[in-house]
Amino acid sequence: MRNPSPDRNSQSAPETGYRRKAVGGTIVTGVGAVSRAFLQVLAIVLLARLLTPDDFGVMGMVFPIVAFAGIFQEAGLNLAVVQRGQISDEELSTVFWINTALGVTLCLLLIAAAPFVAAFYGEPRVAALTAASGTLVLLGALAAQHSALLNRAMHFGRLALIDGLSLLAGTALAIAAAFYYRTYWAIFLLNFGTSVAYCLLSWTFSGWRPGKRASLRQVSDILGFGAHFTLGTVATYFGRNLDKVLIGRFWGTTALGYYERAYKVVLMPILFVHNPLMRVALPMLSQTRGDPGRYRRIFMLSFQLSLLLTVPGIVLLASAAAQVVDLVMGPQWIVGAPVFAWLAVACLGQLATGPLTMLFVSQDRAREAMISSVVTSIYSSVAFVIGLPWGATGVAMAYAFSELIRTPVMLWYASRSGPVSFADTGRAILPFVAATPLCFLAVTHLAWLTDGRASPLVFTLISSVAVYLLAIPCLLLNQAGRQCLGEMVSIGRSVALRTRAAA
Structure with a gap:
């Protein structure tokens, strides 16, 4: 035997x-x-x-x-x-x-x-x-x-x-x-x-x-891979920058200033959570694509961890934009709070679709990534044009609705092949779909209770604690969430042991 x-x-x-x-x-x-x-x-x-x-x-x-x-x-x-x-x-x-x-x-x-x-x-x-x-x-x-x-x-x-x-x-x-x-x-x-x-x-x-x-012949596969992703990135560019060009051209520097700052603020979770996690996970995914089980575990953990770290904070910004903007940027920026709020709603969709780039890259699906980028760019550009007559706020609002519609389609397209299925991505985001309205209601209720009496700092700190305390238990709703919690606890123990050993 x-x-x-x-x-x-x-x-x-x-x-x-x-x-x-x-x-x-x-x-x-x-x-x-x-x-x-x-x-x-x-x-x-x-x-x-x-x-x-x-x-x-x-x-x-x-x-x-x-x-x-x-x-x-x-x-x-x-x-x-x-x-x-x-x-x-x-x-x-x-x-x-x-x-x-x-x-x-x-x-x-x-x-x-x-x-x-x-x-x-x-x-x-x-x-x-x-x-x-x-x-x-x-x-x-x-x-x-x-x-x-x-x-x-x-x-x-x-x-x-x-x-x-x-x-x-x-x-x-x-x-x-x-x-x-x-x-x-x-x-x-x-x-x-x-x-x-x-x-x-x-x-x-x-x-x-x-x-x-x-010779160029020796790197032809690298150039081909890069060409597909470049074409896709060009399309993504128009979907992410046409809004700024249109606002600057038709509404001037001040309106663009509010929009540009709001965009930078809501982009922070992608820059400081998604991108670093992708840096860690992408080499591992590329090296384990021959082992579907391990590949799936690495992706699901990085996907859910990124959502846990970012979704509650973005919901806070969407539901209490005036208080957060006052705290971070000062009272002279409060007039732009609606732009911040609507762009935060748009960011919720991007938090779910952003990590999908790891699937395309690690599975060598550059052509599919290019197609999704082109279609997304055209779709987003139409939304920008629809919202433009109402200024920066109108563009942000149209962008938000378009992203919420695009998200499930993108999840399906990215998971059509490979070890990670559409059902896997659905199970991964389900706890956060449940947590989002709970967090929104909690923040708006706190705003109603305080009625402007609390300072922006106190309100933001209390709301931040509340949204994360509500989001974490939502992971217990399904097996994927519970596995994510278990993995995070295991990693936390490993971090503690390493810290103790280093001390």
């Missing part, structure tokens, strides 16, 4: 290895995310008090242009490097020089396009900002493969340190410029200082240097 022991041992060893990597990656990535979130909030709070909505609107006109150029600075090649099974040093060098050539070209194009961008908006201040922003694209291209190599090797500690130090440099530079000069250039310097530091630190910590190049 077959001895089952070796099979169990062979299965448990990789499982233990991945759990150890997950725990270590979660610890360092979590610490890094918290530090970056603190710096980001600090920048939002101080810059909002030192600058005006008009200042943010001027820079907000440039951001879509830079974001479009930024799509091509990496051309999807960084994701291709992370998910590829094996890659040689010569192939990496070829990809690096392709990225560099793209970065130089895009930098020059932004300089040439600067006067035309200013003419489009009818805002002369935009010209110099657009030209200067070419450096951001070039710096991003130079750092792309070095950061991809660190991610591929699961050097999460180094990546967290790079992220934290670079954002610290950019934040310090921006706050100093805003304090002494009260200029919209401070917002540019936040991005410039961060990009310079990120590029230098990525080169330093990765230790890799480009060398002899391989």
Whole structure:
């Protein structure tokens, strides 16, 4: 008879290895995310008090242009490097020089396009900002493969340190410029200082240097993967930036300033929770796609953990936007509270669909990702145009309704194939679908009870505790939620043991 022991041992060893990597990656990535979130909030709070909505609107006109150029600075090649099974040093060098050539070209194009961008908006201040922003694209291209190599090797500690130090440099530079000069250039310097530091630190910590190049034929699969994701990202760009272009063009800098700041605030959960978790989970998913059970467990845990960390907070912003905006940005921004609230509702849908990118990338489904991005972009663009006559608030409201309709369709499309099924995603989000109205009712009831008597700080703290205390028990509603709680408790114990051992 077959001895089952070796099979169990062979299965448990990789499982233990991945759990150890997950725990270590979660610890360092979590610490890094918290530090970056603190710096980001600090920048939002101080810059909002030192600058005006008009200042943010001027820079907000440039951001879509830079974001479009930024799509091509990496051309999807960084994701291709992370998910590829094996890659040689010569192939990496070829990809690096392709990225560099793209970065130089895009930098020059932004300089040439600067006067035309200013003419489009009818805002002369935009010209110099657009030209200067070419450096951001070039710096991003130079750092792309070095950061991809660190991610591929699961050097999460180094990546967290790079992220934290670079954002610290950019934040310090921006706050100093805003304090002494009260200029919209401070917002540019936040991005410039961060990009310079990120590029230098990525080169330093990765230790890799480009060398002899391989032929383009040897990297044709990488270029093909990158091309599909680039096309998809181009489509996503229009779905995420056309709203800002339209508001800036037809409603001016002040309206765009409110919208742009609201967008940045509601984007924080994606930047500081989803993206770090994806950084930890994506290499593991790519390496375990041949083991459906383990693949499913890794995805479900990262998916539900991201929802648990983000959904209650976004519901709080949607239901008490005025109090949160007053606390974070100051009373002069309260007039934009409806924009914050509706964009928070839109973000609820994105919190459910954002992690699905891991399925497309890890399963090498670049073409399907491109199709979903194109369809989503067209769909969102129609919503923006419908809401535009009612200003920034109308655009945000139309966007919110469109995202809530899109979410279940996207969940179905992403899970049509692979180890994670549509039923799996449904079971994962069910506890949060139940928690959302409970959290909304709790916050609105607290607002009614206090009737404006509580300070924004006290109200926000009490509401934050309430929404998370309501959300966590909702995980007990089904088996997927209970498994998630069990995994989180297990990881928490591992973190405690590691901390105790280190002490």
